[in-house]
Amino acid sequence: MARKKLAMIGAGMIGGTLGHLSVLKGLGDVVLYDVVEGMPQGKALDLLESGPIEGFDASVTGTNDMADIKGADVCIVTAGLPRRPGMSRDDLLATNVKIMQSIAEGIRDNAPDSFVIVITNPLDAMVTTMKKVTGFAKNMVVGQAGVLDSSRYRTFVAMELGVSVESVSAIVLGGHGDDMVPVRSLCHVGGVPIDKLIPAARLEEIENRTRNGGGEIVGLLKTASAFYAPAAAAIRMAEAYLLDKKEILPCAALLEGEYGVDGFFVGVPVQIGAGGIEKIVEVDLTDSERKMFDESVSHVRELVDASEKLLSA
Numbered sequence: 001m002a003r004k005k006l007a008m009i010g011a012g013m014i015g016g017t018l019g020h021l022s023v024l025k026g027l028g029d030v031v032l033y034d035v036v037e038g039m040p041q042g043k044a045l046d047l048l049e050s051g052p053i054e055g056f057d058a059s060v061t062g063t064n065d066m067a068d069i070k071g072a073d074v075c076i077v078t079a080g081l082p083r084r085p086g087m088s089r090d091d092l093l094a095t096n097v098k099i100m101q102s103i104a105e106g107i108r109d110n111a112p113d114s115f116v117i118v119i120t121n122p123l124d125a126m127v128t129t130m131k132k133v134t135g136f137a138k139n140m141v142v143g144q145a146g147v148l149d150s151s152r153y154r155t156f157v158a159m160e161l162g163v164s165v166e167s168v169s170a171i172v173l174g175g176h177g178d179d180m181v182p183v184r185s186l187c188h189v190g191g192v193p194i195d196k197l198i199p200a201a202r203l204e205e206i207e208n209r210t211r212n213g214g215g216e217i218v219g220l221l222k223t224a225s226a227f228y229a230p231a232a233a234a235i236r237m238a239e240a241y242l243l244d245k246k247e248i249l250p251c252a253a254l255l256e257g258e259y260g261v262d263g264f265f266v267g268v269p270v271q272i273g274a275g276g277i278e279k280i281v282e283v284d285l286t287d288s289e290r291k292m293f294d295e296s297v298s299h300v301r302e303l304v305d306a307s308e309k310l311l312s313a
């Protein structure tokens, strides 16, 4: 059986890490695509030369030609600018929406059967642009945000309690902005509800740290934004698709009535398997979580409206 093919669209900090994780996990052949000449080729060659040490035989190539992603089973998109200190994700909109439009055309023309995972920020608007321009079915276009945000929430809860991260289950829903919704009522540690273990005021601080998780890293790195955890999150989603795991993960998916939202990509739990997004899972939220979710969705709406104006300009 031929190996699967993964195309990383954007070979920067996240793109390179995506390639590395893919070969280490044996997911398939990797193509790194970027607009910068030489860089994707150099990273690909460096990765390839780790094969004898790590024991993988996957092909790893770098390119500046979209035609080389032909036949890709999965495309993971990070092309665009990252944040700098003081910037919100929304500040990236004008630049990244144009980049996303051209990338989406390239994917539509060269990898029409691929499962597309978008990471570029502002995520909710970028994944909407990807869906519109490709015209792909809604089950084949997904945004990565919730897996990362939930992982940050789990990390901070585990640190607070001194327990394994694997004992903490948590999800973060809504848009991938500062108003994302860490769902306190669904956060458990070894089956025990989180509000029985951490006082409300401290939980509030942990949830705010989660909301600002990306900004905290940008503030420390100064010239880059987070890349290890975002890449790990997208690879988890790609793995669920390629291995038909039917795993339920919080992702930005196009809602058509679920959660009372129609026509917008919003972070909700979805089942990912060989059919892409196979199901949207509706969870119960408390009244205050529901209110936060609705506020987050109205922000997504504003962002998408702004991106549509930029696209038609």
Ligand code: APR
Binding pocket: 009, 010, 011, 012, 013, 014, 015, 033, 034, 035, 036, 078, 079, 080, 081, 082, 083, 092, 096, 099, 102, 103, 119, 120, 121, 122, 224, 225, 226, 227, 230
């Ligand atoms: N076509 C292809 N690649 C492009 C294009 C384009 N039109 N425009 C920019 N790129 C490439 C850049 O050359 C760069 O190598 O996208 C890459 C982005 O990589 P980084 O700048 O290292 O950014 P990264 O940290 O990987 O983040 C990428 O993901 O999480 C989001 O906010 C983040 O929007 C940012 C994206």
